[in-house]
Amino acid sequence: MVSSQFPPENGHSQIVSVTLTDDAGRAISCHVEQWLEVDGQQYALLSPEDVPIEIFTWQTDKEEETAILLEDDAEIDLIFSTAEAVLQELNLTLKRTALTLTVTGELPPIVEDEILTLDLEDETFDLESEQFQLLANFFHQDQEYAIYTPLDPLMFFARLSATGETELLSPEEFQKMQPLLEAQFLEQLEQ
Numbered sequence: 001m002v003s004s005q006f007p008p009e010n011g012h013s014q015i016v017s018v019t020l021t022d023d024a025g026r027a028i029s030c031h032v033e034q035w036l037e038v039d040g041q042q043y044a045l046l047s048p049e050d051v052p053i054e055i056f057t058w059q060t061d062k063e064e065e066t067a068i069l070l071e072d073d074a075e076i077d078l079i080f081s082t083a084e085a086v087l088q089e090l091n092l093t094l095k096r097t098a099l100t101l102t103v104t105g106e107l108p109p110i111v112e113d114e115i116l117t118l119d120l121e122d123e124t125f126d127l128e129s130e131q132f133q134l135l136a137n138f139f140h141q142d143q144e145y146a147i148y149t150p151l152d153p154l155m156f157f158a159r160l161s162a163t164g165e166t167e168l169l170s171p172e173e174f175q176k177m178q179p180l181l182e183a184q185f186l187e188q189l190e191q
Contacts, residue, residue, distance in 0.1 A: 018046065018158070018166040022098035024073075030156065036184045042160040043169075043181055050095060050102035052154040054132060055083060056116075056146045067118060070145070079140045083147060088137045097170075100154060107149065108135070116148055128140070157181055 021027045022058040030046035035041070055070040068074060078095075093104040114134035132148035139145070157174055158166045169177060 011062075013100055017049070018044070020046070020098050020158070020166070024098075026096055026098040028097040028099055028102065033079070033155070034185060035160075036128075038177070038180050038184055039077055041119075043177075044155040044158045044160065045181075045185060046158055047153050048097070048100065048102055049105060050097070050104050051149055052100040053094070053103055053135065053149050054148055055101065056148060057080070058146075064163065067146075069114065079145060082138055082140050083136075083145065086136045088134060092135070099156065103135075103149070107133070107159065110151070115151070116146075130131070 016032055017029060018032060019027050020028050031049055033045045033047050042176050052083070054062060055076070056067045057070055059066045059068050070079075070158060073082060073140040080094070081094065087094045090105070092107070095102045095104065111134050116132045116134065118126070118130050118132070124149040131151040132153055135147045135149060137144065139148050157169045159167055160167060
């Protein structure tokens with residue numbers, strides 16, 4: 001479920017910002033980075049207005065330490081107030097938004113020694129590196145957690161319905177549409 005601030009006009013959208021809402025009723029405001037049309041359907045590339053963050057914990061297995069992304073809502077609920085307090089010390093406000101946690105405030109400068117690089121496999125088993133800037137570390141019940149923000153922008157693909165609602169593409173739809181959308185966006189960028 002999604003709502004937008006401005007209705008489309010004459011089949012050409014003037015929407016500059018949308019609010020996406022998840023099944024739990026959490027919302028996230030996003031900038032519309034670009035619109036495009038594929039087979040008569042309007043799609044948008046969105047980025048969160050606030051800074052996205054990820055919380056990792058560490059798992060040690062025989063001398064090797066692995067970063068584990070915290071995705072379970074119940075575990076996030078348990079550590080949220082601690083993470084919120086730690087970020088307040090940096091003048092950052094943690095928000096429980098749809099799709100990702102976000103913060104508002106001015107991020108500290110990037111420190112090269114505090115960048116986490118993760119090699120992620122996608123559905124085609126291609127390795128892709130993603131880098132994150134460390135914001136803070138904290139402990140909760142003897143477990144260490146680290147709060148990072150991605151250095152690459154976080155983007156979402158959505159479609160504009162006939163009624164002017166912006167709907168996030170499901171993972172299955174995104175996988176099906178990804179090659180077409182990426183080709184269209186690249187074509188528009190080259191113009």
